[in-house]
Amino acid sequence: MSRDVVVTGVGCVGPYGLGRQALAQALAAGQPCASPVERTAGYHRPNAARLAGRCAGLDFAPWLSPQAARRMSDLSQYTVTACRMAMQDAGLSDVRGDGTAIVVATAHGPGGFTEQLARQILEKGGKAASPFLFTDCVANAAAGQAGIDLGARGPNVTICQREAGPLLALAQGAEEIARGRADLCFAGAADEIEPLVHAILDRFRAIARPTADGELPRPFDRRRNGALAAAGATMLVLEAEERARARGATVLARVGRTVRAFDPTATRAGFGRDADGLADTLRAGLGTALAAVDVVVSGAAGTRAGDALEAAVLRAALPHGPAVVAPKAVHGEYGGGTLAAGVLAVLGAPFAVPAACGEPDPDLCIRLAPRAEPARTVLLSALGGGGVAAWTLLHAE
Amino acid sequence: MSVPAVVVTGLGTVSSLGLDAEALWQGALACRRGVADLKLFPTATHRTTIACESPAVALPAELGELAAAERFAVKAARDAVAGLPVAALRTRRAGVFFGSSTGALFEGERYLAGLLRKEEPSLDMLATVQNDGPGTAVARALGVRGPVVTYSTACTSANVALGAALDALRSGEVDVAIAGGADELCEITYAGFNSLRAIDPQPTRPFRKSRAGLSMGEGSGVLLLETEANARARGARILCELAGAGRSCDAHHVSAPEPNGAGAVAAIRMALRDAGLQAGDVTFVNAHGTGTPHNDDAESKAMAALFGERAKSLPLTSTKSLVGHLLGAAGGIEAVLTTLSIVHRLLPPTAGDEPIDEALGLDVVTGAPRALPARNVGLSTNLAFGGNNAVVLLRSFGA
Numbered sequence: 193m194s195r196d197v198v199v200t201g202v203g204c205v206g207p208y209g210l211g212r213q214a215l216a217q218a219l220a221a222g223q224p225c226a227s228p229v230e231r232t233a234g235y236h237r238p239n240a241a242r243l244a245g246r247c248a249g250l251d252f253a254p255w256l257s258p259q260a261a262r263r264m265s266d267l268s269q270y271t272v273t274a275c276r277m278a279m280q281d282a283g284l285s286d287v288r289g290d291g292t293a294i295v296v297a298t299a300h301g302p303g304g305f306t307e308q309l310a311r312q313i314l315e316k317g318g319k320a321a322s323p324f325l326f327t328d329c330v331a332n333a334a335a336g337q338a339g340i341d342l343g344a345r346g347p348n349v350t351i352c353q354r355e356a357g358p359l360l361a362l363a364q365g366a367e368e369i370a371r372g373r374a375d376l377c378f379a380g381a382a383d384e385i386e387p388l389v390h391a392i393l394d395r396f397r398a399i400a401r402p403t404a405d406g407e408l409p410r411p412f413d414r415r416r417n418g419a420l421a422a423a424g425a426t427m428l429v430l431e432a433e434e435r436a437r438a439r440g441a442t443v444l445a446r447v448g449r450t451v452r453a454f455d456p457t458a459t460r461a462g463f464g465r466d467a468d469g470l471a472d473t474l475r476a477g478l479g480t481a482l483a484a485v486d487v488v489v490s491g492a493a494g495t496r497a498g499d500a501l502e503a504a505v506l507r508a509a510l511p512h513g514p515a516v517v518a519p520k521a522v523h524g525e526y527g528g529g530t531l532a533a534g535v536l537a538v539l540g541a542p543f544a545v546p547a548a549c550g551e552p553d554p555d556l557c558i559r560l561a562p563r564a565e566p567a568r569t570v571l572l573s574a575l576g577g578g579g580v581a582a583w584t585l586l587h588a589e
Numbered sequence: 590m591s592v593p594a595v596v597v598t599g600l601g602t603v604s605s606l607g608l609d610a611e612a613l614w615q616g617a618l619a620c621r622r623g624v625a626d627l628k629l630f631p632t633a634t635h636r637t638t639i640a641c642e643s644p645a646v647a648l649p650a651e652l653g654e655l656a657a658a659e660r661f662a663v664k665a666a667r668d669a670v671a672g673l674p675v676a677a678l679r680t681r682r683a684g685v686f687f688g689s690s691t692g693a694l695f696e697g698e699r700y701l702a703g704l705l706r707k708e709e710p711s712l713d714m715l716a717t718v719q720n721d722g723p724g725t726a727v728a729r730a731l732g733v734r735g736p737v738v739t740y741s742t743a744c745t746s747a748n749v750a751l752g753a754a755l756d757a758l759r760s761g762e763v764d765v766a767i768a769g770g771a772d773e774l775c776e777i778t779y780a781g782f783n784s785l786r787a788i789d790p791q792p793t794r795p796f797r798k799s800r801a802g803l804s805m806g807e808g809s810g811v812l813l814l815e816t817e818a819n820a821r822a823r824g825a826r827i828l829c830e831l832a833g834a835g836r837s838c839d840a841h842h843v844s845a846p847e848p849n850g851a852g853a854v855a856a857i858r859m860a861l862r863d864a865g866l867q868a869g870d871v872t873f874v875n876a877h878g879t880g881t882p883h884n885d886d887a888e889s890k891a892m893a894a895l896f897g898e899r900a901k902s903l904p905l906t907s908t909k910s911l912v913g914h915l916l917g918a919a920g921g922i923e924a925v926l927t928t929l930s931i932v933h934r935l936l937p938p939t940a941g942d943e944p945i946d947e948a949l950g951l952d953v954v955t956g957a958p959r960a961l962p963a964r965n966v967g968l969s970t971n972l973a974f975g976g977n978n979a980v981v982l983l984r985s986f987g988a
Binding site: 300310312313316322325326329333343344349353367395455469473476578580 | 632633634635636653679681684685689690692697698701702704705707712715719720721722725726728729732733734735736737738739740741742743749753756762776777779780781782783784785836837838839840841842843844852855859973974975976977
């Protein structure tokens, strides 16, 4: 069995606010959605990054009752809220049953609960461990909570593959439908950025540090020195096309092929150097479809090595030079925002050149440009630390 | 276009019963338990004191600094691919599909302990604390260039990974797939399961009347999977066929199984459909069998719903009674044992001396290995937190 898969709904929670309209406004403004991170726990070094993309102050009540939220980690709250929002966006009122799948990617999992639990054990002993924290600190707790909340009894999958996770989740969700294991799938990504995770990312030099020019994520810019670590969740409603048509749903985008690859030159925590190998795999996987790409929604987040590798792969695989947008300059790294940005690119939402990216790195030969018209074929690109890469095509309806 | 058969051609394990699949198999046939007093960290502040710890794994220095779970994974994967030419791995036609529930969390705990003491621990301890550590360590060690994906669905992780590898092989994305899982013991899972009263202070007693919880384990189980055409072309010995996979969600509770096993039934039915088999074709079961009262009860109800009266005479075992619960690696090591059961036509027993819980209505293999028929279909089940269920079906090749 192989069925065509379409996107019929988007739910997203992030430092930009709630919903795809909020994200679209942020992308049109081109300003990073950053705010000061909590540092009182003492995890941060004095010269560490001070900003993160936080979801503080967002009201999830229209999608998640306060009572239910109290039983969940932040990660689960973001995920369930994004699922409910996506369901509403898709015009669905009841998704209960064996035919509904959930696929969530998370790079760091429920870091806040894990940290609290670890501190209980380390400071007070094993018997002090809270069963409540434990059951919601496994990586798949958010997908499980979404399954319970939605009554989704189909395949329930959690993928942990760092920055490549969101595209791998999208591909996995499409596969569940294409192979007939589900008719409907909530696929996306979620992450929370707690002070401990933020401080550790800073130690790895993965996130932007303060400079004379500010502390900003600058994809493809010569001044880039790291990403903006951000919390949030993005869930897409994927459906078998015939099912979506039958119920009169609005198709936002069609899900095309995904190519997955690994760069064995990557270090444990960093990026590799084999741009040619990755580009070969991308070309072999997508073939002539690459020539039709008119917009690349890049996964470049502002890291030195990651952006350089991304640029080299795009130059090698897409010599016709499609427009490139870098939404992580706005919504930050993690939380799956690029999935929603990809759908927005198909729909023609405006993308400004991010304010922090005004000095393109001449060595990368990638020039971000404003974009405001609907795309026919969008390539989503994600290179993950550790060497995993994925690319997915989204097509206009 | 016909769907290619996917076959198992290599196995690798690390467990408390030894550093390879042969040691595991001999230990399982002898009904030897890998459980002992836990040495990895002090247990004075914990509710229980035992676990199934794996021996230390030594690897060549050129593989660099690796966390325990990564060492388990790389050792098992290297064993699994031992018969495969290196060139068949260093290509985009080879992929890694791996499960891990906690990655290198023990090292993460030590790092946090250092921070809390106001020290500045080495970042090497943390480089792969994320759950993808074991899978990407395998990919790096073997030099694959194809898809690499880590699934983290708690105790079903490796079975989900096996199902994903099956998809990738059937679709033609890869010719060979290294699939399985790895996890290491750590204080968070040890204390966490204890906080739920889910760890038996004594060695675990699955399906026994006196059962009182699981024994924690660690290690790795890895299978080399290939399309039949690829295996035949290189003259590989085919051990069995990975015939189908299924997964579902209870949508019931974050940590407790749906009491009637309905989610497990849905996953098994999906796997049977996937394999083109009927419930009546299954000749034995390697059960999730954690030894917790609720799990074994729900799983027995699932068996009754699927197999009816035949559940009472269908050989079933819990290999977790031997090596403990390997969490995200459980499906990997249990798929290895299921494969070996098919190859040798012997089902290892469930360890323990206490009376079987007759109310469960199962034919639990105890005491000594049970002889299996010439042709077999083995069902390996895993159930997990999040209401997650994932199963795989392995069968005699050519059955």
